[in-house]
Amino acid sequence: MNAVGIDVSKGKSTVAVLRPFGEIVVSPFDVSHNPKELSELVTLLKTLDGHTKVVMEYTGNYYLPIALFLRNNGLFVSVVNPILVKDYGTKSLSVRKCKTDKKDSLKLAAFALDRWSDLPEFNSQSQSRLLLKSYSRQYNQYIKLKVMLKNNLISLLDQTFPAANTLFSTPTRKADGHEKWVDFVLKHPHSECISKKSFSSFSKSYLSWCRKYGYNFSESKARSIYDFACNRSPSLPFNESSSLLISNAVSQLNRINETIASLAKEMNALAATLPEYDVVMSFFGVGSVLGSQLIAEIGDVSRFSNKKALVGFAGLDAPPFQSGSFNSQSRKISKRGSSDLRKTLFQVMSVILQNAPADNSVFQFMDKKRAEGKHFYVYMTAAANKFLRIYYARVTELLNSLNPVA
Numbered sequence: 001m002n003a004v005g006i007d008v009s010k011g012k013s014t015v016a017v018l019r020p021f022g023e024i025v026v027s028p029f030d031v032s033h034n035p036k037e038l039s040e041l042v043t044l045l046k047t048l049d050g051h052t053k054v055v056m057e058y059t060g061n062y063y064l065p066i067a068l069f070l071r072n073n074g075l076f077v078s079v080v081n082p083i084l085v086k087d088y089g090t091k092s093l094s095v096r097k098c099k100t101d102k103k104d105s106l107k108l109a110a111f112a113l114d115r116w117s118d119l120p121e122f123n124s125q126s127q128s129r130l131l132l133k134s135y136s137r138q139y140n141q142y143i144k145l146k147v148m149l150k151n152n153l154i155s156l157l158d159q160t161f162p163a164a165n166t167l168f169s170t171p172t173r174k175a176d177g178h179e180k181w182v183d184f185v186l187k188h189p190h191s192e193c194i195s196k197k198s199f200s201s202f203s204k205s206y207l208s209w210c211r212k213y214g215y216n217f218s219e220s221k222a223r224s225i226y227d228f229a230c231n232r233s234p235s236l237p238f239n240e241s242s243s244l245l246i247s248n249a250v251s252q253l254n255r256i257n258e259t260i261a262s263l264a265k266e267m268n269a270l271a272a273t274l275p276e277y278d279v280v281m282s283f284f285g286v287g288s289v290l291g292s293q294l295i296a297e298i299g300d301v302s303r304f305s306n307k308k309a310l311v312g313f314a315g316l317d318a319p320p321f322q323s324g325s326f327n328s329q330s331r332k333i334s335k336r337g338s339s340d341l342r343k344t345l346f347q348v349m350s351v352i353l354q355n356a357p358a359d360n361s362v363f364q365f366m367d368k369k370r371a372e373g374k375h376f377y378v379y380m381t382a383a384a385n386k387f388l389r390i391y392y393a394r395v396t397e398l399l400n401s402l403n404p405v406a
Contacts, residue, residue: 001116002052004045005108007101008063013056015041016105017048018113028102033065042073053119055112057082064130071122078112078119079126081313085111120303128273129299135267136296137340139289142260149256153182153249159236160246161191167225170215177261180215182250189246192238194229202226267292275402276301276395283391284360285351290344297341298391302399307392314341316385345384352383362387 002025007014011033017026025048031037045052053076056063063079071077088111112119157164170180187209188194194202203222210217236242271277271292281291304310315338352363365386369379 001050001113002045002048003109003112003116004052004054005105005110005112006054006056006066007104007108008056008059008066009101010062013066014101014105016102016109017045018106018109019050020113022110024106028105030101031066035069038066038069042070042075045070045075052076053078053112053116055080055108055119057085057108061134067122068127076119077122079122080111080120088114118305120300126300128270129296132267132270132274132292132296133299135263135270136293139260139263139267139293140340140343142256142263146253146256146260149249149253153185153246153253156245156249157185160189160234160238160242161185161229162232162234163228164188164191167228172257174261174264177257177259178213178254179257182253182257183213183215184209185246186250186254188229189243189250190236190238191229191232191234194226195232196238199223199226264289264292267296271295276398279394279398280391283348283387284357284362285348285355290348290351293344294341294348294391297338297344301392301395304392307389310392311385311388314338314345314384314388316342316345316381316388342384345387346380348387349380349383353380362390 001019003018005016005018013031013033014028015026015031016024016028019025026044031041045054054070055078056067058079058081067077067079085108088107154165164185165181167184168180172179197205199222203219203226206222206225207217209215268288268291271280274295276295277291280286280295281288283291286294298310298313301310304313349362349366352360353366356367357363362383366379366383369382374382
């Protein structure tokens with residue numbers, strides 16, 4: 001058995017090969033991430049006697065080129081959580097900290113030998129899941145930009161059309177991500193765009209605008225908008241310059257909204273190609289976006305040996321803290337797992353809490369903890385923990401039914 005440890009960095013990797021009992025078959029050496037040197041690495045690894053397994057860590061996106069190249073050339077590749085490797089072999093007699101790429105590659109190879117039979121393979125679904133994860137992370141980045149740009153637009157409107165963002169409660173359009181109030185202030189960047197007209201003139205203009213952009217029209221709504229505008233006190237004058245400020249802010253926000261809508265659509269399409277999609281979408285509180293993000297952040301459930309491993313991956317576990325006769329009864333969650341997964345889970349828990357479905361087991365558990373006087377964060381975390389355990393059980397059951405053990 002040949003354990004290949006690859007310490008990945010940007011543009012190059014350090015490779016070492018070990019056999020049992022610490023036998024160094026190939027001393028650490030560097031490989032650039034180009035076709036020539038990667039092909040030479042494949043040739044070298046295929047000439048080794050015995051079964052060969054390659055192990056590397058998730059390191060941003062740096063590991064992808066080499067992991068895909070080796071896997072596509074018929075080698076067993078396993079990509080593992082860096083936390084597992086960091087905690088491996090830390091019991092050293094030396095008090096000196098020593099970290100180099102060469103030592104890390106040897107450590108990865110030793111880790112592979114110890115976990116030989118449990119190493120998860122970088123499988124054919126990995127690329128789809130990695131792409132889905134990239135979409136999920138980009139979606140979150142654009143949501144942050146949206147919040148910033150929306151706050152900027154509202155701040156500008158406070159000077160030209162105060163509280164215009166409160167005029168409509170129409171939900172965001174799924175097709176293009178547009179919001180009615182945002183499109184409305186592009187047409188009416190200043191309250192005087194409305195207040196200087198007669199109601200009849202504004203009503204006709206509003207009707208024409210609604211038809212053009214596909215929004216609902218009602219005479220009563222037109223009247224409430226007109227009265228609202230006539231009672232505003234803007235601080236900036238109604239002119240071309242102030243209008244340009246609003247139109248630029250709206251254009252930027254709409255472009256972001258359109259991108260978010262496109263990402264959400266593609267993210268859902270990618271998630272739908274994975275076997276657990278229908279099961280995940282059946283959970284209460286999970287829609288096309290949050291469901292896709294759950295699948296993206298959790299990944300292939302089969303890589304977790306049990307439900308506790310998945311809970312630990314999310315960083316929702318509370319490790320024991322005991323020393324001598326002391327045994328802590330108050331423990332905090334580890335937070336050593338995926339912060340993105342925790343964020344998604346808390347969004348799902350928020351939906352469940354807001355809707356309060358009486359027959360939902362996660363809500364029942366959440367409500368029980370809340371009734372016990374637990375802090376908001378405590379009962380939300382406990383509910384997320386329970387949700388993950390149910391998720392693991394249902395998805396694992398599905399995967400086992402699709403791949404029955406002979």
